Amino acid sequence: MATNIELFERAQRVIPGGVNSPVRAFRAVGGTPRFIARGEGAYIYDAEGRRYVDYIGSWGPMILGHGHPAVVEAVQQAVRDGLSFGAPTEREIELAEAILALVPSMDQVRLVSSGTEATMSAIRLARGATGRTKFIKFEGCYHGHTDALLVKAGSGLATFGHPTSSGVPPETAQHTLVLEYNNVEQLEACFAAQGPELACVIVEPIAGNMNFVRASLPFMRRLRELCSQHGALLIFDEVMTGFRVGLTSAQGHYASLLPGFEPDISVFGKVIGGGMPLAAFGGKREVMKHLAPLGGVYQAGTLSGNPVATACGLATLREISRPGFFDALSAKTRQLVDGLKAVASDNGVPFSADCQGGMFGFFLLPELPQNYGTVMSTDKERFNRFFHGMLDAGIYLAPALYEAGFVSAAHSEADLAATLAAARSALR
Ligand code: PMP
Numbered sequence: 541m542a543t544n545i546e547l548f549e550r551a552q553r554v555i556p557g558g559v560n561s562p563v564r565a566f567r568a569v570g571g572t573p574r575f576i577a578r579g580e581g582a583y584i585y586d587a588e589g590r591r592y593v594d595y596i597g598s599w600g601p602m603i604l605g606h607g608h609p610a611v612v613e614a615v616q617q618a619v620r621d622g623l624s625f626g627a628p629t630e631r632e633i634e635l636a637e638a639i640l641a642l643v644p645s646m647d648q649v650r651l652v653s654s655g656t657e658a659t660m661s662a663i664r665l666a667r668g669a670t671g672r673t674k675f676i677k678f679e680g681c682y683h684g685h686t687d688a689l690l691v692k693a694g695s696g697l698a699t700f701g702h703p704t705s706s707g708v709p710p711e712t713a714q715h716t717l718v719l720e721y722n723n724v725e726q727l728e729a730c731f732a733a734q735g736p737e738l739a740c741v742i743v744e745p746i747a748g749n750m751n752f753v754r755a756s757l758p759f760m761r762r763l764r765e766l767c768s769q770h771g772a773l774l775i776f777d778e779v780m781t782g783f784r785v786g787l788t789s790a791q792g793h794y795a796s797l798l799p800g801f802e803p804d805i806s807v808f809g810k811v812i813g814g815g816m817p818l819a820a821f822g823g824k825r826e827v828m829k830h831l832a833p834l835g836g837v838y839q840a841g842t843l844s845g846n847p848v849a850t851a852c853g854l855a856t857l858r859e860i861s862r863p864g865f866f867d868a869l870s871a872k873t874r875q876l877v878d879g880l881k882a883v884a885s886d887n888g889v890p891f892s893a894d895c896q897g898g899m900f901g902f903f904l905l906p907e908l909p910q911n912y913g914t915v916m917s918t919d920k921e922r923f924n925r926f927f928h929g930m931l932d933a934g935i936y937l938a939p940a941l942y943e944a945g946f947v948s949a950a951h952s953e954a955d956l957a958a959t960l961a962a963a964r965s966a967l968r
Contacts, residue, residue, distance in 0.1 A: 579606030605950025618851035649822030655809035656684025668837035680912025682749035748944035752901020814856030929966030
């Protein structure tokens with residue numbers, strides 16, 4: 541049996557950094573990534589046979605835990621019927637109908653294979669539909685690795701975006717305006733200066749890519765008003781929050797607090813694929829009619845609406861739609877978060893935490909941060925020691941302080957108790 545270290549060395553010879561997505565390499569926290577052999581329920585097992593309580597859940601999709609029988613059954617059936625046709629199937633309609641039934645802001649939806657593809661296409665659609673070029677994103681929000689979205693730094697509101705990645709020509713990112721999350725004044729100033737040129741604003745309504753930061757109600761209300769006043773489309777990136785923070789997603793949560801609230805375009809991923817490559821973007825018919833083949837905004841995909849992925853997504857949506865599913869998941873997540881806060885407080889460690897549905901975040905900071913700058917002021921060494929303490933105790937948390945955590949329906953009382961016991965030792 542190969543060890544994690546041996547596998548990591550072997551991987552690094554043939555795959556850059558040994559991984560197919562950078563955060564998996566444990567660069568931020570140091571140490572050797574675990575090579576996962578299999579998952580079952582709330583657990584994953586590494587190549588050495590060690591078991592971990594999994595709070596990453598493939599970064600969100602595994603809301604039912606690993607190997608849920610109904611999902612496995614649906615996928616096996618779909619595999620027997622055929623892996624891919626590149627032609628329309630009834631299952632795509634079923635999944636579109638299932639998604640639309642839960643997202644009243646959308647009349648139509650287009651299926652794609654990754655969150656990156658979905659946000660990229662949503663921006664193109666917004667630009668095509670408005671005939672405008674510029675758009676706003678917020679510092680600390682991640683929307684996939686499309687060139688124009690790989691911009692985060694420099695909150696100077698009238699300045700143009702600078703790419704965060706090399707290989708992105710500045711011209712590609714020059715129409716991306718980056719503002720501070722939850723900063724209403726900056727938002728107002730930006731709309732006052734650039735309103736007529738703005739195609740859209742893209743936002744993570746609860747930002748899971750800076751751990752867990754909610755858009756404040758005043759911020760969200762003003763964002764909606766300004767977009768409507770200036771004819772810019774509001775894009776909700778719910779790749780992470782969609783069907784994860786609740787059955788009506790983050791937009792349902794905000795609509796419950798701000799009556800009538802709706803985004804113009806929504807982007808989903810992760811949970812709607814249940815662990816298979818599947819994502820989606822959608823909106824009102826008025827906007828969606830601009831997409832090819834109806835309109836002039838081109839967008840396509842060989843594997844879009846893949847029959848195995850749609851079977852997996854449908855089975856997952858069916859399970860999470862059962863009465864009481866989110867009540868139970870939310871209660872469990874809340875129990876974890878409250879437990880962690882109590883343990884930290886017992887140990888005199890500055891700590892704050894928040895959750896919604898099956899998504900949570902915690903900070904080694906005395907108060908919940910409101911923006912990226914504050915999130916990144918966390919003591920990284922301290923976080924890394926906590927992370928490794930937990931990992932050694934068999935608790936698998938995200939290996940970076942700016943990533944959200946996820947609880948699944950498969951996590952048991954015993955798993956939560958083990959997690960809190962491990963946290964007690966690690967925080968001590
Ligand atoms: N948007 C958000 C909010 C995300 O969290 C992610 C991925 N974590 C993406 C977009 C990109 O999705 P993908 O990794 O499937 O391309």
